[in-house]
Amino acid sequence: MSAxxxxxxxxxxxMEAVRDDFITQGYSVKSTGEATTLxxxxxxxxxxxxxxxxVFTVWFTFGLGNLVYALYAHAKGDEVLIKVGExx
Numbered sequence: 232m233s234a235x236x237x238x239x240x241x242x243x244x245x246m247e248a249v250r251d252d253f254i255t256q257g258y259s260v261k262s263t264g265e266a267t268t269l270x271x272x273x274x275x276x277x278x279x280x281x282x283x284x285x286v287f288t289v290w291f292t293f294g295l296g297n298l299v300y301a302l303y304a305h306a307k308g309d310e311v312l313i314k315v316g317e318x319x
Contacts, residue, residue, distance in 0.1 A: 235310035266315040273308025275301045
């Protein structure tokens, strides 16, 4: 898994506002601390991609292609680390 994106904020209050914005977008909180919050948006892949994979590979993979795609999409979910502090 790749390193999370880092979003820097100036205050704890701003961190809470940014965290709430990400939660509204579908992210979930993985961990939180006094000066950091780690959010993840690990889904199971798009419905369109699942349909295409099913149509084109069901005869060869017996549906396992969809399972592999779902696991891959879940593992490659986007992560954001919100940090309170000065910019680098």
